[in-house]
Amino acid sequence: MGKKECGVYESIINRALEIKHPLDVIWELTYRCNEKCEHCYVLQTDRNELSKERCMKILQELADAGVLFITFTGGEPFLREDIFDLISEARRLKFAVTIFTNGTLLGLEECKWLSKKNLRSMEISLYGSKPETHDSITGVQGSFHSTIRAVECLIENGVRVVLKMIVMRKNVNELGELVRYAQECNVRFRWSSVLTPRNDGDVSFMKDMRLSDNELRTITEREFSLDEEPSPDLLLKAFDDLENKIPCSAGHTTCGILPDGTVLACPQFVQGTNNLKDSGFLEIWNESTHFKAIRNITESNLPECETCAAKFFCFRCQAHALLEDGNLLGPSRESCREAFLKLELYESKTKIPATQD
Template sequence: MEPLEGATTVERMLLNQAKHTHTPANGSIELLPLRNMNWDICYVRLSREEMEAKGRLRTADEWLEIGRQMKDAGVLFLLLTGGEPFLYPDFRRLYLELRKMGMIITINTNGTLIDEELAEFFGKYKPRRVNITLYGTDEETYDKLCHYPGGYEKTLRGIRLLREQGVDVKVGGSLARANRDDLDKLLDIGEELDIPVRVDTYMMPATRERDLSYNMQSRLNPEEAARARIHALKREMGLELFPQYVRQSVERADHPEPAEAKPGHMSCMAGQCSFTINWQGEMRPCVILSEPAVSVFEVGFKAAWKYIVEETHKILLNEKCSTCHMRHLCRTCAASALLETGSYDGVPDYMCRYAGESLRILREEWEKIQHGQTISDR
């Protein structure tokens, strides 16, 4: 999982340095598990009754105390998310106080609750970025996938209002069976609004679907997901950069760097310089992993971070993945291995097929490039 989506060169340098020193430079807080939409493939979504059965929301004052501890521990980048964060009762006060502490704040939202007043607020007190999810490109998809009539126009309106206030906006989307035909339309919207769009074609399996065949799941099957991803990359990179990516990807597969076959540690920043805290106060390495976990409200932030670093280091991945010639095309991480196979050291069949199809397509593209054929971005 990307710890800081769209990080600049300087930001990545800071994160890499923090990774070496195990400084918790980057984190996220899930303020609440409630949403105003009922997306079919949502990882964090509870009804109010389900939430209240599990516990209460933490107050802004409680989060601000953790915020002060985070500041002292070196947290610089902070993501506020949910659920839908704008449903949090005291969001604006919490945001302003964390911002005063010097934290660089990003917000994840579905965008439907952004009105003129909220847009003006962010125009005055700008975040690093507002990430807005587009679940489709028309009202029919929002009704079918999110069960939220009118959601598409509300989301576009929120994007436009923020841009009018000079707020940096990035659009993200996840491709599933219900919106598989929307990929190009999503990318077109980014071009029309002059904002970056990132469409993720790989989705980890929903709990209720893990025992079903791929063709019975809500997500795309691995080959279809791979084809969609390569197509999206072609459009995102353009006709100048995409051939370079193709060449480098094929060369890396044909001439992989020597690697010893042994269980590998997590290579991402989760549990090394990055963390997440859920709405109940449990710190975890990333938003997908449910373990290791420890309550920041019970032990304090620094003790919780120390525990997460130590426990994350114990997680080992399968040795086959460490020597695979397609590992640069694969999306396997500790979280995906666990959710796909039931264990950290499992080898996900989905990911093997995803990487294999990606390489097959890239080889075809490379053949076209070598023979001087024109590559279309459509």
């Protein structure tokens, strides 16, 4: 994205933030998945999925509401038999479509079909540069090779691919190799060390997976991330221009839809009472107590964060704060840890050497 396009994008975000206009929807189409990733926050549930007909109506509602971006995710979205119909309808309605997938269900025919849809991107997770590492994390033997085949097939057919990695103790030493692989493929690469609490609030599984301070410091210092495309949460200047700074775009310009039609400011809030089977999208967006409560949170409501020395390095997650510590207005502890490590690195790099007499 060039400077001119970035400027237009930023102005759109600014205006949307001011008027609380929905721009970006993350839609979890299913909780079903053909992998069993040990760090996944989604519990396999029997939550009823929306029918194809209902999904089509919702897509039209979102278009009428002025939503520009849609991300289809899961679970594994390609487990839905109607996924290609939903993608076609979303593109017919002129949405910029992103799909989060493990890629294992995509063959040559599917890749060729997707190449004709001019998707914003296909975001695919790799959890290691070695088959044994990736497969041990996904819990599925052979998943590494299936994902790699999909990545290379999509690229060969001209689909924009983004590679992603959740970095944990088990795979931290393979981050560099995956960065190099992304460079060889000429695709964008993103990594994150943030683990998400399970959607029942369980955080116990994360203890042995999270990076140590030294591991996190090392990979942060290397600045491995190749992601250069702005996203609503990265355009912090847009937030700085507001009189009352907001801590996250969730509920202001973005929201999530769960497989059963529940609408939340972010899918990671998990629980909600507003459902598209009962109410229209704009009615929920404009009138629900959930969204109003989220929009009332500004930096001034977060006393511990407002005065924090590391706040400019922090990507605080409200949902994580709620799930981990039970306090929507409290710090997001893992975000705190990362922010202070970044502050430490920043200060060490910008420190002016003492003059010698």
